[in-house]
Structures are given as C-alpha cells and as structure tokens.
Amino acid sequence: MSAVLTTRLKRIERADELLSSLALVLMALIPALEILLRPLMGRGIENAPVLVQHLGLVLAMFGALAAERHGHLTTLAGGARVDGARPNAVLHAFANGVAALVCGMLALASWRLVASEMEVSHVLAYGLPLWWVQASMPLGFALLGAKLGARCLPMPWGQLAAGLLCPLAGLLLAWQFDGSALTIWPGLLLLLAALLAGAPIFSALGGLALLLFWQDGMPLASVALSHYQITVNPSLPALPLFTLAGLVFSRTGAAKRLGDLFVALFGQGVTGTVLAAAVLCSCFTAFTGGSGVTILALGGLLLPLLKQAGYPERRGIGLVTSASALGVLLAPSVPLIMYAIIARVPINTMFLAGLLPAAVMVGFLLIFGGYLKRGQASEPASSAIPASQITTAAPRDRRQILAAAWNAKWEILAPFVAIGSLVSGLATPTESAALTALYAVLTQALAHRELSWRLLGQALSESAQIIGGVLLILGMALGLTNYLIDAGIPDAAIEAVQALIPNKFVFLLALTLFLLLAGALMEIFAAIVVLVPLLLPVALSYGIDAVHFGIIFLAAMEMGFLCPPAGMNIYFSSAMFGKPVRFVALAVLPALLAIFLGTLAIAWLPLLATGLPGLLLP
Secondary structure, X not given: OHHHHHHHHHHHHOHHHHHHHHHHHHHHHHHHHHHHHHHHHOOOOOOHHHHHHHHHHHHHHHHHHHHHHOOOOOEOOOOOOOOXXXXXXXXXXHHHHHHHHHHHHHHHHHHHHHHHHHHHOOEEEOOEEHHHHHOHHHHHHHHHHHHHHHOOOOOHHHHHHHHHHHHHHHHHHHHHHOOOOOOOHHHHXXXXXXXXXXXXXXXXXXXXXXXXXXXXXXXXXXXXXXXXXHHOOOOOOHHHHHHHHHHHHHOOOHHHHHHHHHHHHHOOOHHHHHHHHHHHXXXXXXXXXXXXXXXXXXXXXXXXXXXXXXXOHHHHHHHHHHHOOHHHHOOOOHHHHHHHHHHOOOHHHHHHHOHHHHHHHHHHHHHHOOOOOOOOOOOOHHHOOOHHHOOOOOOOOHHHHHHHHHHOHHHHHHHHHHHHHHHOOOOOHHHHHHHHHHHHHHHHHHHOOOOOHHHHHXXXXXXXXXXXXXXXXXXXXXXXXXXXXXXXXXXXXXHHHHHHOOOHHHHHHHHHHHHHHHHHHOOHHHHHHHHHHHHHHHHHHOOOOHHHHHHHHHXXXXXXXXXXXXXXXXXXXXXXXXXXXXXXXXXXXXXXXHHHHHHHHHHHOOHHHHHHHHHHOO
C-alpha cells in the first residue's frame, strides 16, 4: 500500500514537468498549424499569438517548479554543485528560508494582479478568461515558496512546517504592509546575506525590487506585473523553442555527425582539429542555448581528437571551454534574442549583426589565445603523446568530406530553417522557432531514428526547466529595472558618465572592462535585463548604435562565462574532464585576454556589427 502511495505522490510531484512540457509542445504546434491554416482556410487559430505568449507564462511558472525540484535554480555560484560538496546546513536553511519568504510575498503580489484582472474579465481565446492563465503566477510562487521552505529542515515534520510557515510569513508581511513606506536597509542586508549563503538569484532580485517599491509606498503588484509582461512578450516564445531544438540535437548523434564533418573539412592535423573544435563549439552553443551544454555534449568527443592529433591536454581543455562561450553572438542564440527583446531591436537584425563579430571572436581566440601553436612546452612530459603518434598533417579527402556532409545533411540545414524563414519574412520569430523545433524533432526521430519518446520527454523537461529558471530571473530583474528607470537612474548615469569620460573610445574601453566584471558576477540573462536598460541610453548618448552596443555587450559577456564566480564554463569543464576548477581556470587565461581584445576590436570597428544588417535589410 505504501509503495502505491509513494508512486502516486511522485506522479503528483512530476505534474509540474508534465504541464510545462505540454505547454511547450503546444507552443510549437500552434504556430506550425497557423502557418498551414492561413493559406488553406484564409484564417488561422483564434488569437494564436496571444495564446502562445500565455502558454509561455504557464511554461515559466511550472518549469521553474521543476527546475527547483531538480536543483537547477541559478544561485550566485552558478546553480548546480559539480564537486559533490554538501552545503552548510545552517546556511542552506537560511538561504532557502529567505527565498521562500520572498516567494510568499510574490504570491500575494501576483494575486493582487489576478484579482484586478478578474474585475475586468478579459477573454484570452475561445471563451477562456485571461485570469485563469494568470492564476498560474500566484499558484506557482506559492508552491515554489513551499518547496524552498521544505528544504530548510531534514525531518519530514520539519519540512512540512517550514514549507507552510516560510511562504505564509512572507504573504502576511506583504498583506500587512503593502502600500506602506518602509525603510529598506534591514531587508537589503537580509537579502545580501541570503544570496551569499546560496539563495536563488531570482529571490534576491525579486526581494530587492519589492523593497524598492515598498520604500516608496508603491503597490507590490508592480513587480508581479513586470514578471507577467516579460513572460508574455511577443518575441519570448522563441527562447524555449530554440532551446528545445538545441537540446534535441544534443541528445542524439548530431554532435558526432557535425564533429566528423568539421574535422573532414579542416583536416585531421593539429591545426585542422583545432579549427574544427573552435568553430563546432561556437556553432553548437548558438543552437543549444548554453555553453555548458556544449561542453557536456562535445567535450568527450573533441578532447580525445585533439590529444590524438598531438595537442596538449591543458590547452585542449582551455580551447573547448573557451570556444563554447563564443556562440552567444550566433543565431539563434538565446542571449541574442533576449537582447533584441529588451532593447526593442528586430531579431533578424541582431541575427545578421552577430555573424561577422562571431567570426572575429573565433579568430582572436585562436590567434591571440595561442591555440594555433603546435608546441607542447606547456604540457607535462607524462601526458605528452609520442612523436610517432602525432598527426602533423592530413590531406583532406573530398570523398570523406562529401560522405560526412551527407551524414550531417539534416543538421546542416537546421540553421537555414531557423534563420532563412525569419530573415526572408516567411515566418515571425515565434513561427521560425516553432519550425526549427519541429524540424529538429522530426529529423532526429524519423530520418536518423535516434530520438525516442523517452529522449524527447527528457528534452522537453530540460528545456522547460532551463527557461523556467531563466524567466524567473528575467521577471524579477525587469521589476527592478522598471523601478530604476522610473527613478531616473539612466538619465543620471548619462550625465555622470559624460562628465567623467568625454571621449567615445575611452568610454568603449571602460564599458568593456565594466562588462567583464559584470559578467563574472552576474548571470548573463540577469545582466541583460538589469544592465541593458541602464547602459543603452548612455551608449546612445555617445552616438553608438543600439545594434552595435548589443554586440559589444554580448561579446563582453562571453568573458563572464570564463570568470568565477558566475563563470559556469569553468565548473562544467571541471566536472566533464575531471580536473580541479583551478586547473581549468588557468587553462582559459589566454582565452580571456583574446576575447577581451576581440571585444575591443568589435567596439572600435562598428561596421563589423552594422555592416551586414545595413547591406541586407531595408
């Protein structure tokens, strides 16, 4: 009997994965059906874009719940622990307790937003009241608070008590003082301590936004409104759909087929293998949406190839780790889309703008990072490969290239489906992303027969968790940003910076250094939402184009992937290759300098970013 009860409880617990995965499936199918129905029947699905946008809200809330259960909510240290270390019990309880308290406050703030919608009772589509979907916000925050609170204590009765009391305390606190002007310093200190103790980043950002609105006596529902606005943004459904496509490719043999093709194209010697590794990692990250996924998917394939070609292990690890960060500038990168949404720049413009700078960054990495050198002086003698086994040159066989290209034909066509349908105007960003996701699923399931129902379910769940965790951060960060804009912070920043740095080129140098520091301390999506609205007006005041600024911003953020404490590539590589974090950090030091120089080159040569969009787009 107990076994049956346990099984049923586990099924109930996994309801968040099922709901978020179902929302993601509908987000892919509705735009595809819309494309088919428009020419056949003259009209599509009623209010289809708005339906898809609000499915994004359901995906965000229940995906975040699944992310919490699997330990994927991002913390200051990057989220998952890769060294197996157990957190201090007291600090762990404190961090989760404060996060649960914030969730209780957000649940009440969200309910106030839903209650206001219930009064006007808008209809979403097919008679479905809008507030039914919006209700997933207070429900999601309440459940998230309960789950975080339950992590405070190890005993079952303690978990139940903490899971109820922590979010309830936050709800009562917000209920009692909403609309009151309060001092924020005690709350600021509490949030900072919780963040350093390991609380999820979204809770610190959300708590800070709540405190700032509280300080001015403004309604806390403003924070919930910001979260709602970002999750139903018209361009946002492209994020989970492109992420799903990338995860489908990463879970099948696509990486191996692409690896074979790139090695065949560039040759199997040291130089060819290094070039193949750098380009492949960059392209794969653009599709998977995360450089960590690229390291896990390609690391085990590329490092043996590099070592077989006679490449030193330390430099091989440094190459794979750093090259995996460079896909941020390539379409359909999630940060690239996110910047376009926040800066209100057309997504197809950003897709074109990133092409040349991405190639420049790869070139700088290989040349100034020293990865094209053949010497092995930096490698311990014990790990060196005998000279007789080193392949110094390998002629490229045309038949081998054609065979590899034929094997990878479906993967090669994927970027043309994603970018071509968007740039040509045949599809909106959401429809382009939906086509790409369906293309990935169908080709890997039918053409290669490598995508089983189980693997597809895993890809859907993982995509929902990634996007759920990201959107929590984005929603809270947008609430904070809206307050800063209302307070006139960007205008004050323009005056202060222009008085301090009158020269445009000196400003670009200072901007690059600042973004390097920000990337090391902040998660990239939080950095985009918090910093772009503040820095973009300053950049515009120096005559820097919004598209050019976006490419500079994202190029500089690539350095952040390689810098602790937020530099997740280091932790993923440490886990993947079984090396200490210090070993990997030292291995990527040359890459940091190379990426910094590449960012400066892009900053000082705006045509690299604006040339292609100006040439190809009206």
